[in-house]
Amino acid sequence: xxxxxxxxxxxxxxxxxxxxxxxxxxxxxxxxxxxxxxxxxxxxxxxxxxxxxxxxxxxxxxxxxxxxxxxxxxxxxxxxxxxxxxxxxxxxxxxxxxxxxxxxxxxxxxxxxxxxxxxxxxxxxxxxxxxxxxxxxxxxxxxxxxxxxxxxxxxxxxxxxxxxxxxxxxxxxxxxxxxxxxxxxxxxxxxxxxxxxxxxxxxxxxxxxxxxxxxxxxxxxxxxxxxxxxxxxxxxxxxxxxxxxxxxxxxxxxxxxxxxxxxxxxxxxxxxxxxxxxxxxxxxxxxxxxxx
Amino acid sequence: xxxxxxxxxxxxxxxxxxxxxxxxxxxxxxxxxxxxxxxxxxxxxxxxxxxxxxxxxxxxxxxxxxxxxxxxxxxxxxxxxxxxxxxxxxxxxxxxxxxxxxxxxxxxxxxxxxxxxxxxxxxxxxxxxxxxxxxxxxxxxxxxxxxxxxxxxxxxxxxxxxxxxxxxxxxxxxxxxxxxxxxxxxxxxxxxxxxxxxxxxxxxxxxxxxxxxxxxxxxxxxxxxxxxxxxxxxxxxxxxxxxxxxxxxxxxxxxxxxxxxxxxxxxxxxxxxxxxxxxxxxxxxxxxxxxx
Numbered sequence: 001x002x003x004x005x006x007x008x009x010x011x012x013x014x015x016x017x018x019x020x021x022x023x024x025x026x027x028x029x030x031x032x033x034x035x036x037x038x039x040x041x042x043x044x045x046x047x048x049x050x051x052x053x054x055x056x057x058x059x060x061x062x063x064x065x066x067x068x069x070x071x072x073x074x075x076x077x078x079x080x081x082x083x084x085x086x087x088x089x090x091x092x093x094x095x096x097x098x099x100x101x102x103x104x105x106x107x108x109x110x111x112x113x114x115x116x117x118x119x120x121x122x123x124x125x126x127x128x129x130x131x132x133x134x135x136x137x138x139x140x141x142x143x144x145x146x147x148x149x150x151x152x153x154x155x156x157x158x159x160x161x162x163x164x165x166x167x168x169x170x171x172x173x174x175x176x177x178x179x180x181x182x183x184x185x186x187x188x189x190x191x192x193x194x195x196x197x198x199x200x201x202x203x204x205x206x207x208x209x210x211x212x213x214x215x216x217x218x219x220x221x222x223x224x225x226x227x228x229x230x231x232x233x234x235x236x237x238x239x240x241x242x243x244x245x246x247x248x249x250x251x252x253x254x255x256x257x258x259x260x261x262x263x264x265x266x267x268x269x270x271x272x273x274x275x276x277x278x279x280x281x282x283x284x285x286x287x288x289x290x291x292x
Numbered sequence: 293x294x295x296x297x298x299x300x301x302x303x304x305x306x307x308x309x310x311x312x313x314x315x316x317x318x319x320x321x322x323x324x325x326x327x328x329x330x331x332x333x334x335x336x337x338x339x340x341x342x343x344x345x346x347x348x349x350x351x352x353x354x355x356x357x358x359x360x361x362x363x364x365x366x367x368x369x370x371x372x373x374x375x376x377x378x379x380x381x382x383x384x385x386x387x388x389x390x391x392x393x394x395x396x397x398x399x400x401x402x403x404x405x406x407x408x409x410x411x412x413x414x415x416x417x418x419x420x421x422x423x424x425x426x427x428x429x430x431x432x433x434x435x436x437x438x439x440x441x442x443x444x445x446x447x448x449x450x451x452x453x454x455x456x457x458x459x460x461x462x463x464x465x466x467x468x469x470x471x472x473x474x475x476x477x478x479x480x481x482x483x484x485x486x487x488x489x490x491x492x493x494x495x496x497x498x499x500x501x502x503x504x505x506x507x508x509x510x511x512x513x514x515x516x517x518x519x520x521x522x523x524x525x526x527x528x529x530x531x532x533x534x535x536x537x538x539x540x541x542x543x544x545x546x547x548x549x550x551x552x553x554x555x556x557x558x559x560x561x562x563x564x565x566x567x568x569x570x571x572x573x574x575x576x577x578x579x580x581x582x583x584x
Contacts, residue, residue, distance in 0.1 A: 012564055013560040013570075019566065075569075238305070268310075270305065273361065275305075277306065
């Protein structure tokens with residue numbers, strides 16, 4: 001029996017607000033999904049104001065939990081009165097043939113935990129429609145079930161594959177999101193090995209289809225007349241995957257297209273929640289400015 | 293072959309400082325142990341000053357990792373120039389008969405992960421000498437291997453079983469620690485079921501031996517002539533284990549003994565890293581005042 005309601009799984013008070021996790025059946029993905037919401041404290045909303053929503057998209061190997069437990073984002077979000085919403089990273093529990101040894105706890109660049117926030121074209125991955133889930137289903141669901149959330153004021157950020165997701169979703173939906181930022185994002189997946197592996201599985205062999213989900217291509221393609229807010233990216237210089245990340249490609253594309261980009265190369269930092277936690281406050285303040 | 297050196301296991305830059313984990317052979321415990329150190333940024337020590345040390349003692353079910361990953365303590369410690377040192381919670385890898393099903397990942401109140409920061413008397417638990425490890429071996433080792441740490445300026449805090457450890461170690465060593473604080477500490481273990489289970493296993497049946505490791509008894513026993521700094525405790529009111537924690541017993545004992553205690557009952561908070569993270573800044577500032 002499919003669960004159509006939104007069920008609260010757990011609730012933990014934090015920084016005067018509350019982390020809650022929910023399970024629901026997603027028609028878009030054809031499976032049950034879990035997402036988390038941090039509700040900022042009510043005393044930050046003395047007039048009963050609705051909160052703006054900041055979506056977090058996680059990277060590989062993370063579920064909706066890593067962000068809640070390790071980012072420290074709630075501290076500033078509580079002060080700024082912003083709700084944080086973190087979906088899971090892929091459909092789960094489906095009968096899809098996976099790479100040998102792959103489990104929920106042992107993800108790879110394709111399959112479980114690796115939704116890439118796109119709509120797959122390949123029939124094998126027909127449930128992998130994380131783009132539609134994040135852009136369409138989730139905001140509609142939040143509006144319906146959570147009166148205190150104002151989904152018309154939304155921004156988006158993420159890490160690694162989730163940074164890629166945030167950037168591409170933002171660039172394709174400038175009307176829906178006020179601002180975007182990312183930690184160690186994959187900005188040019190069509191030119192890095194894990195992106196190529198994922199896109200060939202999900203999207204087939206036509207490279208023009210790939211470009212629809214590549215932030216560097218999207219920046220090049222669109223000529224922005226008015227770009228409302230700079231893009232903020234933090235990238236560790238000691239990231240062992242730096243050669244896959246290609247931040248300079250994105251920087252060049254932004255420069256050509258006249259898109260304001262704040263790219264901060266962080267010396268000594270690697271690719272981890274330690275990077276994320278260290279610069280989280282700056283990202284929350286960045287989005288708070290755009291959302292105010 | 294026993295490892296006598298201190299080996300760096302990993303290193304992650306965070307908030308301008310660095311989290312490092314180390315492995316070493318502990319003669320006190322007769323096994324290899326892991327501890328972590330957060331070194332605050334050098335630019336907080338422009339004269340090459342040594343850093344004071346704040347020890348964190350974790351609760352059950354935690355290793356030296358939970359604190360690093362989830363407490364958010366590094367942010368304020370970086371600002372205040374304080375090093376954080378977090379040992380593991382018990383000896384590991386020894387040939388001791390454990391409760392059925394107990395593993396490193398599945399701890400209980402006795403055995404793996406449950407060192408209770410005491411010196412066991414029972415021969416079966418002869419390696420369980422976490423009190424000596426924390427009070428004697430670890431500071432000596434830190435002084436020897438880490439020139440930048442000033443172990444003569446030290447404070448101590450912890451969570452649950454580690455809050456018990458911090459309080460008892462502090463009360464028995466007022467010359468060694470400048471201040472103490474705790475999150476949801478077990479303050480009166482001789483009067484709660486998990487404390488009784490642990491102490492009867494580790495210490496035998498003589499209750500006067502138990503009292504040597506009970507913070508409420510230690511407060512009652514000693515008549516402090518000069519108490520340098522208040523004790524700070526945060527306790528969630530919605531902690532499902534509140535009946536085991538007995539904070540009011542400790543409060544009464546402190547009042548009788550004229551020991552300054554700041555006991556904050558936090559409404560809506562439970563027993564978790566969400567409580568810890570929410571009030572971590574206050575604890576770091578508390579210790580920073582004492583250490584300055």
